[in-house]
Amino acid sequence: MAPAALADQARALMTRERERVADLDEERLAAIIDLYIRTGIQVHSPGYMGRQFSGVVPLAGVIDFVSSVVNQPSSFYEAGQLPNVAERIMADELGRLIGWKPGGFAMVTTSGGSLANLTALLAARNERFPDYWSQGGTAVDGTARPAIAVGADVHYSVARAAGVMGIGDAQLVRLPLDDEQRIDPARVRPALEAAEQRGLKVFCLVASAGTTAVGAFDPLDELADIAEELHLWLHVDGAHGASLLVSDRLRHKLRGVERADSLTWDAHKMLFVPAPCTLLFYRDRAKSLAAFRQKASYVFDEEPDIYTALDSGGRNFECTKRPMIMTLWALWALYGPALFAEKIDHLCRLTQQAHHILAGEPDFVPLHRPEANILCFRHLPPHDLDDAALHRLQIAIRNRVKQRGHFFISKVDVGGVAALRLVLMNHEITAEHLRMLLDEIRRAAREELGR
Incomplete structure (x- = not known):
């Protein structure tokens, strides 16, 4: 959502009472919470693959509330x-x-x-x-x-x-x-x-x-x-x-x-x-x-x-x-520690699987072997591009994918050229989600290249 539009929605949810303490409006409160959740990165979604903060173990949120x-x-x-x-x-x-x-x-x-x-x-x-x-x-x-x-x-x-x-x-x-x-x-x-x-x-x-x-x-x-x-x-x-x-x-x-x-x-x-x-x-x-x-x-x-x-x-x-x-x-x-160990092991194995999937696709190239749960790669169009054009294409792909809203990935420069970046933090991501992401990237690239 554009910042100006979000600011308008946020202001519309503010009480106009200035002379006394306003009564609690439960509908207004529900709308504030809904707007907060709806406009944030959906870290609990299998489409979230882009940053190093994660969805939390729910009980941790309860303890944080108590704190x-x-x-x-x-x-x-x-x-x-x-x-x-x-x-x-x-x-x-x-x-x-x-x-x-x-x-x-x-x-x-x-x-x-x-x-x-x-x-x-x-x-x-x-x-x-x-x-x-x-x-x-x-x-x-x-x-x-x-x-x-x-x-x-x-x-x-x-x-x-x-x-x-x-x-x-x-x-x-x-x-x-x-x-x-x-x-x-x-x-x-x-x-x-x-x-x-x-x-x-x-x-x-x-x-x-x-x-x-x-x-x-x-x-x-x-x-x-x-x-x-x-x-x-x-x-x-x-x-x-x-x-x-x-x-x-x-x-x-x-x-x-x-x-x-x-x-x-x-x-x-x-x-x-x-x-x-x-x-x-x-x-x-x-x-x-x-x-x-x-x-x-x-x-x-x-x-x-x-x-x-x-x-x-x-x-x-x-x-x-x-x-x-x-x-x-x-x-x-x-x-106990097994809760964390099992999830970490799973996410790192999943990232290795993502590397294997990318390596098997002719229009993608993984840029390194993942040591944990981070993997950088590029999408290669049907025809050769110089480094400057390839750089611009990766950034455009990332932006189009983000705007569509089904997936969230990040980007980073590797060797001076932009790359797409996966950070797998959600244990509910599957190989099928990864393949869906590749299709989304292909679609974004076609739109950017005009075909």
């Missing part, structure tokens, strides 16, 4: 007792899957992966440059500029976090990728050496476990070797792919994650709970306090006790923070 009603901010134990205990419990449960023993590591929830990445990078910077928090840039030797090494396909939130920290794009060292869109370990050291010659002092290496573009998993074990040798903080952005740790069949894709200094993990992606629910892990509990160094008498107690020991306010940016862990903990408590 909204009781309204207990969870950065401090006294305000949200059960959420803080649940956060500690889930830290132990998921930390065990990472490969860490309880007691040595720490976890804190944050409102989204972007904030988790920023928080981890702040901790990394403050560990390497201890006086930076109090003195700013003057704490760094003027002959060297702090820098962060990232994969060329890293999520934009990492570059955005660097900008927030005063580290410009010129101080991001973009590491080359291999043919599978992963950081190429063989070319990391030369890139870091070249950065050092430019006066950059790299303090952190950011790897990805499930890149946003194609779902690639960087070789964490080999990158951990390099980080250890060069005394770099290793941060893993596993916002999408860290959930594969729940699966015995797929956990190997994150081999080496236990050696990371920090890990971002979005439960609102592949663990199917309402957004936001992000988990930020630190291998060393002491380093989890490095991001923020402040005193505030109105929230931070001078004499810690058994209650304040569960506070997370010193580790996360938010003071007022939703008790986001409750949706994940409640599902884990009631159903």
Whole structure:
């Protein structure tokens, strides 16, 4: 729906009463809810194949409703007792899957992966440059500029976090990728050496476990070797792919994650709970306090006790923070990890099936083998097109498919040319739905090409 038309409908649903509290109009309320649902992306539909947020396990929505009603901010134990205990419990449960023993590591929830990445990078910077928090840039030797090494396909939130920290794009060292869109370990050291010659002092290496573009998993074990040798903080952005740790069949894709200094993990992606629910892990509990160094008498107690020991306010940016862990903990408590593992396994198998279907169609080309539940591909018309025309065609196809409303897919540039992108988050999608999508894409291409 066009924004102006939607705004007109929304305004029409607003009471005109301004002198007193209006009576509850149940029909108006029903119309508001209907408009909200009808105009949003239908994440529970088998035609939804385009983004990394998903339909939620229904019970998680009930718990989220309770959280909204009781309204207990969870950065401090006294305000949200059960959420803080649940956060500690889930830290132990998921930390065990990472490969860490309880007691040595720490976890804190944050409102989204972007904030988790920023928080981890702040901790990394403050560990390497201890006086930076109090003195700013003057704490760094003027002959060297702090820098962060990232994969060329890293999520934009990492570059955005660097900008927030005063580290410009010129101080991001973009590491080359291999043919599978992963950081190429063989070319990391030369890139870091070249950065050092430019006066950059790299303090952190950011790897990805499930890149946003194609779902690639960087070789964490080999990158951990390099980080250890060069005394770099290793941060893993596993916002999408860290959930594969729940699966015995797929956990190997994150081999080496236990050696990371920090890990971002979005439960609102592949663990199917309402957004936001992000988990930020630190291998060393002491380093989890490095991001923020402040005193505030109105929230931070001078004499810690058994209650304040569960506070997370010193580790996360938010003071007022939703008790986001409750949706994940409640599902884990009631159903156990198999609920998540079975769904993740199914979706990844389904994506492999999608690759097989595309590979068998002469007018489609898959662009990579899927490592999880993301697959990029292109539709090829009957006659050859140059890269510019092929790029425009993929974008036009995506737009026509979206406007028709039966399917929702996304697009991404691969090798500088647009590609269509599947993200399979709904376990009710079948091979038949995938074939219906291909027919829809063909129809959209014919319309665009005028035949």
